[in-house]
Amino acid sequence: MLFHVRMDVAIPPGLDVTDRVAAEKARALELQRAGVWVHLWRIVGRYSNFSVFDVATNDELHDILSTLPLYPFMKIEVTPLATHPSDLAAQ
Numbered sequence: 001m002l003f004h005v006r007m008d009v010a011i012p013p014g015l016d017v018t019d020r021v022a023a024e025k026a027r028a029l030e031l032q033r034a035g036v037w038v039h040l041w042r043i044v045g046r047y048s049n050f051s052v053f054d055v056a057t058n059d060e061l062h063d064i065l066s067t068l069p070l071y072p073f074m075k076i077e078v079t080p081l082a083t084h085p086s087d088l089a090a091q
């Protein structure tokens with residue numbers, strides 16, 4: 001199942017999150033290598049990203065997102081994706 005996910009990060013001013021950001025990057029790379037985090041794009045001008053996750057269940061996605069190191073500082077919006085009948089890949 002594919003999910004479009006928007007993550008907006010807001011770090012409280014003055015908080016040192018250097019280690020957390022490094023841990024987040026390591027986890028993001030791990031999930032990409034595993035084929036779970038299939039797209040990761042920066043939203044221009046924001047500390048935000050658009051991502052696509054490929055997971056088996058809603059619960060799996062929730063577990064992944066809620067254990068990201070930066071999760072306590074994120075606002076997350078999830079949109080489930082379905083196949084579009086006019087998608088070339090679906091012909």
Ligand SMILES: O=C(O)C[C@H]1C=CC(=O)O1
Pocket residue numbers: 007009024025026028047048049070
């Ligand atoms: O930078 C972000 O958008 C937040 C988060 C997502 C991947 C990562 O390395 O950090």
